[in-house]
Amino acid sequence: MTKIQASIFHIISQSDGHLTAEQVLALTKQIHPTVSLSTVYRNLNIFADTGKIRRIQRPTSADYYERNLLPHDHAYCVQCGSIADFKISHLKEYLAQNFEHPILSFELLVNYVCPACKNK
Amino acid sequence: MTKIQASIFHIISQSDGHLTAEQVLALTKQIHPTVSLSTVYRNLNIFADTGKIRRIQRPTSADYYERNLLPHDHAYCVQCGSIADFKISHLKEYLAQNFEHPILSFELLVNYVCPACKNK
């Protein structure tokens, strides 16, 4: 693992939220000022493809990367764009019971208004 | 409603599947050979925004448009890319019971292998 790769992995690992590639780039530049966006993307994708981090893809917004590998779902605040993790227990089983074919994987996106935005 | 708008709406209305803007363009051109992609997009979005058709957005693929306005979910064949409608009954209620905030809307994406691809 190169120093840049280690930095990128470290940045994700110590974040408890969801970072875009641009955000990871900005943070990586604090340590490696010349790092490029393509390098960030390449390595984030390598980590995601090998299961070291999780990539969340959404239509109309940039991908997010997070360290949380436990199965969970995502809620998206329609006002500020923030993403919150949550877990609907037994959702996989519930879906499997109601769908006639084997489910390879699934993605649930919930739109809501986060508490911070609600209090405005 | 202009003639072009009527054609676009008619094309979606008589399709029982999921069409991309490019597919709608090709079909519209059979009637209005000079129609442009931007016109197709603009009108599909107008129809979607006013609830006349439904737009399905996915990461990494073009948007799909369909006439089916009844609430339902979508399964995506990872081999051929086809989309199938299905309905998980009471999913909204199930999610609401397990999520602490009001759910504005949600989107469920199931990845599977469609019967046609399985038989290969």
Place this chain on the structure above:
DNA sequence: ATTAGGAATAGGAACCATTCCTAATATATT
């Protein structure tokens, strides 16, 4: 320490789906 070979990188071009811009055209109103 030096160097050869392979892997990783920086930078920018390319890509794709979509939106935006604007002059020209069609439609609606009087």
Place this chain on the structure above:
DNA sequence: AATATATTAGGAATGGTTCCTATTCCTAAT
């Protein structure tokens, strides 16, 4: 029919991501 308003065609612009390639970095063997 004349004028006002809305829509269109066509292409440029956009945003996120991937691809390309010359250069740089590492590693391990000399």
